[in-house]
Amino acid sequence: MSVVPLNPIPLKDRTSMVFLQYGQLDVLDGAFVLIDKTGVRTHVPVGSVACIMLEPGTRVSHAAIRLAATVGTLLVWVGEAGVRLYASGQPGGARADKLLYQAKLALDDALRLKVVRKMYELRFGEPPPARRSVEQLRGIEGARVRQTYLQLAQRFGVKWHGRKYDPKDWEKGDVVNQCISAATSCLYGISEAAVLAAGYAPAIGFIHSGKPLSFVYDIADIIKFDTVVPEAFRIAARHPEQPDREVRLACRDIFRSRKITATLIPMIEEVLSAGEIEPPQPAPDMLPPAIPEAASLAEDGFRSR
Structure with a gap:
């Protein structure tokens, strides 16, 4: 329950x-x-x-x-x-009406394409090429991502041999890949929290599919090259002794200064609204009572180490 x-x-x-x-x-x-x-x-x-x-x-x-x-x-x-x-975990769980809305968008090829095109536009700041399928847009996106990695490596003076890492062996990757992995892990965590808080299912993706966090990857990828990945390259250029710790602290500061948690949910709704079907509306008894704004906390950015 x-x-x-x-x-x-x-x-x-x-x-x-x-x-x-x-x-x-x-x-x-x-x-x-x-x-x-x-x-x-x-x-x-x-x-x-x-x-x-x-x-x-x-x-x-x-x-x-x-x-x-x-x-x-x-x-x-x-x-x-x-x-x-x-x-x-899953705080509260996906709402049934929102889950059905999300699934309808993902299972209809025409609607899914509209959502994917919106994701592409938000990510790259320009409309995607016309008359392209989801698979073709995925290929174009992949090529642009590889080029972006190369440009960031040149910008920060980091040796780049491609995105290579082994999730089961942290030490196996080079410093820049360790930094990127730590940064994207932070972003995926907060993006998953936003997806769940918005009432949607992390597994029902549009560009990504077949993974437990497909929709999380879709949302996080829209902003990762504007937020955490450049910071990962900047830190890697210094050859830190604890790359994961430095990246995490930097991500914390980015999330706080750019108010990432306040922008993710509206972005999720904007992406899904591109499907041009009526989104679900909360019933009055589903709305939580109003509460005062949270006070600033001395524990902000708390870490156990």
Whole structure:
């Protein structure tokens, strides 16, 4: 049975994400806490965070998962350095009417093409070539992406041998690929939180398909070259000792300064509206009661390390 968030803080008012490792997440004395091996408790402002990334070494109690679901905070289980997403919770779940709306757009070839063309336009700032199929647009997009990687490498003076990485072996990739993987992992996490918060299904994609996070990849790819990927190249050019940590902190600052969480949901609705069919409207009893804007938190950008 899914837990419906009770009076949650709107996504746009939340800290984007936090990363936790090496501890037990639990609810003690009504507080959401991370307890390390020495018994030290660190308070996590769960209701004011959009997404909590759980790295290896974390355990989660039933009470903690229930509280996260109640306040609408997404829990995502990731690999070492966040390079791979294994699983995620689902705060509130996709709404049936929105899921059917999304599925109708994805299953109708003509409607799907309209949505894909809108994604292309938002990503590249220009309309896509006329009379092209989804597969052809995917190929054009891939070529432009490869060219963008090359241009960024030249801009930041980074040696580039292509996008090569092994999710199962973090150390195998070169520094720039490690930085890109860490950056896109951050972006996918917050994008998944936005998709779920908007009431849609992460798996029903338009450009991507057949993966649990297909729609998340669709949405994140629209903005990744305007946000996190250039920062990954900039950090890689310095040859940092801890590339994943530096990239994550930089992504946190980007998400905060550019208010990414406040722009993702409107962008999702804009993309889907390109299908030109009537979107679902929430019934009055589905709207959450109004709550004050979230106060700024001293814990903004909190990390467990």
